[in-house]
Amino acid sequence: MADVTELRCWPSCVNALDWSQDNIIALASDERIELLFPNTVSYERDNDVPQWQHVPLQVPWFSNDELPLKNPAPLPNYSIGEEISPSVPIAVSWSPPGLAKHRRCALAVLTSNLVLSIWSAEGKLHEEPSWNRRLLINNALTDYFSKSSATEISSISSKPEERLRLRSRIRAFAWAPPLSGESRTMGTQVSYGRQYLAVSNDDNQVIFMVVESPTSSLGSSSSWKADILAHASLRLEEGTSSTEPELFEDIVQQQRFIPHIAWSPWIWQGDQHRSVVVYATNEDIRARPITFKDGTMSLGDEITYQRMDVRYSGPMSWCPQPDSSDLLTLALFTSSGLAYLSVSAKDASIVDKTSHNLDGRWDQISGVVWDHDKQPSPRLHFSSLLSTVQSPTAVLQKTSGTLESGKAPNWKEKIENSTVLFSVKNDLKGHSRTKVWGLTASALGDFIAACNSLHPSDSIEYGPPADRRGTVALSTLKPYSKIRESLPIQNTTAESLLFTLKKLVENTVEDAEQMPTFAKETVDKMMQAYRSDDISDGSVGAVDINDLEGLVKELKVRAVFDENTLKDRYGILVSQACGDTSSNELSRTLISYRLATALQRLSPALAHTPFSEEILMHQNRLTSLINGLLFPNEAEDDVMEGIEGATSAQILIRGLIIHANIPDYFRQLVGTLDQIRAAIAADENIIRDAGSDTT
Known part of the structure; x- marks a missing residue:
C-alpha cells in the first residue's frame, strides 16, 4: 500500500x-x-x-x-x-x-x-x-x-x-x-x-x-x-x-x-x-x-x-492552536495520568485543570x-x-x-x-x-x-x-x-499541500473527466484559504536601499501577493497533483513576466556590478517581448503602469534582491538568469503562441 x-x-x-x-x-x-x-x-x-x-x-x-x-x-x-x-x-x-x-x-x-x-x-x-x-x-x-x-x-x-x-x-x-x-x-x-x-x-x-x-x-x-x-x-x-x-x-x-x-x-x-x-x-x-x-x-x-x-x-505537549479566549492548552502525561491544563499566556498561570487516568496504564506515553x-x-x-x-x-x-x-x-x-x-x-x-x-x-x-x-x-x-x-x-x-470540502487555513508549504492534493486525487476523483472540475474547484478553495491581504500600493524603490530586510519584505509583497500570480501558482500546483503539467507554460511565463517587471522597479542604485546589469538587461528583453505580444497597440509606459509585480515559489523566488554587497544572492540568481535566457532564446515560439492565444 x-x-x-x-x-x-x-x-x-x-x-x-x-x-x-x-x-x-x-x-x-x-x-x-x-x-x-x-x-x-x-x-x-x-x-x-x-x-x-x-x-x-x-x-x-x-x-x-x-x-x-x-x-x-x-x-x-x-x-x-x-x-x-x-x-x-x-x-x-x-x-x-x-x-x-x-x-x-x-x-x-x-x-x-x-x-x-x-x-x-x-x-x-x-x-x-x-x-x-x-x-x-x-x-x-x-x-x-x-x-x-x-x-x-x-x-x-x-x-x-x-x-x-x-x-x-x-x-x-x-x-x-x-x-x-x-x-x-x-x-x-x-x-x-x-x-x-x-x-x-x-x-x-x-x-x-x-x-x-x-x-x-x-x-x-x-x-x-x-x-x-x-x-x-x-x-x-x-x-x-x-x-x-x-x-x-x-x-x-x-x-x-x-x-x-x-x-x-x-x-x-x-x-x-x-x-x-x-x-x-x-x-x-x-x-x-x-x-x-x-x-x-x-x-x-x-x-x-x-x-x-x-x-x-512525560511527554509535555502544547496544542498548536490557542482557544477562542487566547488561552493555551497543555497536556502533561504524569506518573498518575493526564493533566489537561488551560494556561494563561500573560503570566503562565493555570486557569483550568482536568485529569484522566489513561485506563491505568503504566508504560510510557510514546x-x-x-x-x-x-x-x-x-x-x-x-x-x-x-x-x-x-x-x-x-x-x-x-x-x-x-x-x-x-x-x-x-x-x-x-x-x-x-x-x-x-x-x-x-x-x-x-x-x-x-x-x-x-x-x-x-x-x-x-x-x-x-x-x-x-x-x-x-x-x-x-x-x-x-x-x-x-x-x-x-x-x-x-x-x-471533508478534506475536499475545505482546505485547512493555517501555515503551510507547497510540499505539504501538494501531498494532500495528490491524496485527494487518488481517493476522490474516480474518472478522468472529473479532473478539470476538481482542478478548478481546488484552485478556488486555495484562493480563499491561502491569500494575503497585505498588498502594498507603494513603490519598492521608496525603501532605503541599505535596508536589506525591508527591501526583501516590500518586494515580496509586490511580487508574490498579486492575486493573478497567486492564482497562476495554485493552478500550477494543482496541475502537478493531477498529473497534467502540459498547460503550465502560459502561467509560468506570466509569473516570470510579473516578477521581471517588479524587479525593474527597484532603484537603479542597487545594480552596482556588471552581473546585476546583465540580469536587468535580460529581464528588459523578456518584458519587452511579452509586452509586444500581449499589448501590441499600447505604449510601453502605459503597459508598465498597469502591471502588478508577482512571482512563484519555483521561479526566481530565491533571487529577489540584487545587491552588490551580498554576492551569494548573485550566485543564486545564476540559475534564474539561465531560465530567462532559455525563455527568450529557445522557447520564444512558445511564448509567442501563448501571447497570441491570450490576445
Missing part, C-alpha cells in the same frame, strides 16, 4: 517520529536517522504502487574535529551517555520553515552522548550526500559558559572545569513555534523571522538561543551559528541538591537536570507576542512566560505547578498528536509503548468540563490489524504484541503517521539486527470528503 512503508530497523526512543513542513518524516533508529518521503499512487492506477523513498543519515558518527576527546569525568559527574554510549538518537525535531537552504526546515537531533546537532540539505533532498551536520549546539554552550560560569555557583559541582562540563551537556530541547501575524501565502512568507531554541543542560539550567544560517541571515553570515540570548537556573527546593551526596537515597533524589521542555505557540496581545515555556523537574513542573516585542525576547518570572511528576513519564481543525475543542491522540492495542482509550476530547474518550481512530485500527496478520503469518496463535514508537501529524493536520514494531509475546525473540522490522503507516484524521 502507498500509505505504509517498512523499515529495516527498530526505533531507538519514544516520540521517534516528526513530520516537517516540507513533508519529510524523520525517524530515530539505533544506527541512523531515516528520512522518509511519502509517495502517493498516480492517477494511472495500472502502474505499480511506488515505494517511499528512504534517506539514511549517519547521525551517530562524529569526527574528532567535531567532538574532541575528553578526559574521563570524576564519579559525581560521570555520564554513561557522554563517555561510552554509541550516540544513538534519543530525540528528533524539525525546525519551523526558513532556517535551511531554500527556506526549508532544519533537523535537530539529540543523541545519547548528550550532543545536539543541526542537520540540513544543501542539494537535492532525496540524496544522502546533500545532508550534513551544520552545527553543534554544545559548542555554543561551551563558549558561552566558559566566559560566564566562573561567577555562577553550581548546586552539583564546585570545580570550574566540571561546572563547564555539566553546562555543556544537553538533556532536552524544544524549538519555538513561528511567530504569528506575518503575512504569508502557501509556501511564501513576507518575513520568516529568527529561529529560537530552548535547551536544558546537566546543571539545572534552561538556555534560550537563536540559531542562524546563511539563509536566515540573508547571506550576511557564511556559516551556521547559535547565539545565547539568556539562561535561567532552577529555584531548587531544600534537600534536592548537594555537591557531595553521601547516601544512595540522596543521589536518587538529587535534582540534576531538566528532562522535558515544551514551548507553546505565540499569541498576539496588544503590541507584543506572548508564549509560555514549561520544563520538568523531579517533583513538579516549572513555567516561564515569554514576551517578544520589537525583535527582543524577554523572560518572565518562574512559577511552579505543584504535584505534577513527569520525571520518568506519541502525542493534536487534532484541532474546526472542532469545539481539540482532540488529543496518544499512544503508549506497550499497551496501545490493549487499552481502550486512544483519543480524548474535553466536553462539558470533563475528558471523554472517543472512538478508536484509524491509526489504531491499522495497528490492530497488523498485529493480527503478524500472529497468523508466524503461527503465534494470538501471542503477539505491538510496540508503538511514535505519532506525528502532517503540516496541514489532516494526516497522522504512526510507527510500530511487532513482536512475539510468549517466546524469546532473537536474530541479527538485519532481521529487525518496523512499520510507518499513514491514516487520515478525517474523511477525504
Whole structure:
C-alpha cells in the first residue's frame, strides 16, 4: 500500500517520529536517522504502487574535529551517555520553515552522548550526500559558559572545569513555534523571522538561543551559528541538591537536570507576542512566560505547578492552536495520568485543570498528536509503548468540563490489524504484541503517521539486527470528503499541500473527466484559504536601499501577493497533483513576466556590478517581448503602469534582491538568469503562441 512503508530497523526512543513542513518524516533508529518521503499512487492506477523513498543519515558518527576527546569525568559527574554510549538518537525535531537552504526546515537531533546537532540539505533532498551536520549546539554552550560560569555557583559541582562540563551537556530541547501575524501565502512568507531554541543542560539550567544560517541571515553570515540570548537556573527546593551526596537515597533524589521542555505557540496581545515555556523537574513542573516585542525576547518570572511528576513519564505537549479566549492548552502525561491544563499566556498561570487516568496504564506515553481543525475543542491522540492495542482509550476530547474518550481512530485500527496478520503469518496463535514508537501529524493536520514494531509475546525473540522490522503507516484524521470540502487555513508549504492534493486525487476523483472540475474547484478553495491581504500600493524603490530586510519584505509583497500570480501558482500546483503539467507554460511565463517587471522597479542604485546589469538587461528583453505580444497597440509606459509585480515559489523566488554587497544572492540568481535566457532564446515560439492565444 502507498500509505505504509517498512523499515529495516527498530526505533531507538519514544516520540521517534516528526513530520516537517516540507513533508519529510524523520525517524530515530539505533544506527541512523531515516528520512522518509511519502509517495502517493498516480492517477494511472495500472502502474505499480511506488515505494517511499528512504534517506539514511549517519547521525551517530562524529569526527574528532567535531567532538574532541575528553578526559574521563570524576564519579559525581560521570555520564554513561557522554563517555561510552554509541550516540544513538534519543530525540528528533524539525525546525519551523526558513532556517535551511531554500527556506526549508532544519533537523535537530539529540543523541545519547548528550550532543545536539543541526542537520540540513544543501542539494537535492532525496540524496544522502546533500545532508550534513551544520552545527553543534554544545559548542555554543561551551563558549558561552566558559566566559560566564566562573561567577555562577553550581548546586552539583564546585570545580570550574566540571561546572563547564555539566553546562555543556544537553538533556532536552524544544524549538519555538513561528511567530504569528506575518503575512504569508502557501509556501511564501513576507518575513520568516529568527529561529529560537530552548535547551536544558546537566546543571539545572534552561538556555534560550537563536540559531542562524546563511539563509536566515540573508547571506550576511557564511556559516551556521547559535547565539545565547539568556539562561535561567532552577529555584531548587531544600534537600534536592548537594555537591557531595553521601547516601544512595540522596543521589536518587538529587535534582540534576531538566528532562522535558515544551514551548507553546505565540499569541498576539496588544503590541507584543506572548508564549509560555514549561520544563520538568523531579517533583513538579516549572513555567516561564515569554514576551517578544520589537525583535527582543524577554523572560518572565518562574512559577511552579505543584504535584505534577513527569520525571520518568512525560511527554509535555502544547496544542498548536490557542482557544477562542487566547488561552493555551497543555497536556502533561504524569506518573498518575493526564493533566489537561488551560494556561494563561500573560503570566503562565493555570486557569483550568482536568485529569484522566489513561485506563491505568503504566508504560510510557510514546506519541502525542493534536487534532484541532474546526472542532469545539481539540482532540488529543496518544499512544503508549506497550499497551496501545490493549487499552481502550486512544483519543480524548474535553466536553462539558470533563475528558471523554472517543472512538478508536484509524491509526489504531491499522495497528490492530497488523498485529493480527503478524500472529497468523508466524503461527503465534494470538501471542503477539505491538510496540508503538511514535505519532506525528502532517503540516496541514489532516494526516497522522504512526510507527510500530511487532513482536512475539510468549517466546524469546532473537536474530541479527538485519532481521529487525518496523512499520510507518499513514491514516487520515478525517474523511477525504471533508478534506475536499475545505482546505485547512493555517501555515503551510507547497510540499505539504501538494501531498494532500495528490491524496485527494487518488481517493476522490474516480474518472478522468472529473479532473478539470476538481482542478478548478481546488484552485478556488486555495484562493480563499491561502491569500494575503497585505498588498502594498507603494513603490519598492521608496525603501532605503541599505535596508536589506525591508527591501526583501516590500518586494515580496509586490511580487508574490498579486492575486493573478497567486492564482497562476495554485493552478500550477494543482496541475502537478493531477498529473497534467502540459498547460503550465502560459502561467509560468506570466509569473516570470510579473516578477521581471517588479524587479525593474527597484532603484537603479542597487545594480552596482556588471552581473546585476546583465540580469536587468535580460529581464528588459523578456518584458519587452511579452509586452509586444500581449499589448501590441499600447505604449510601453502605459503597459508598465498597469502591471502588478508577482512571482512563484519555483521561479526566481530565491533571487529577489540584487545587491552588490551580498554576492551569494548573485550566485543564486545564476540559475534564474539561465531560465530567462532559455525563455527568450529557445522557447520564444512558445511564448509567442501563448501571447497570441491570450490576445
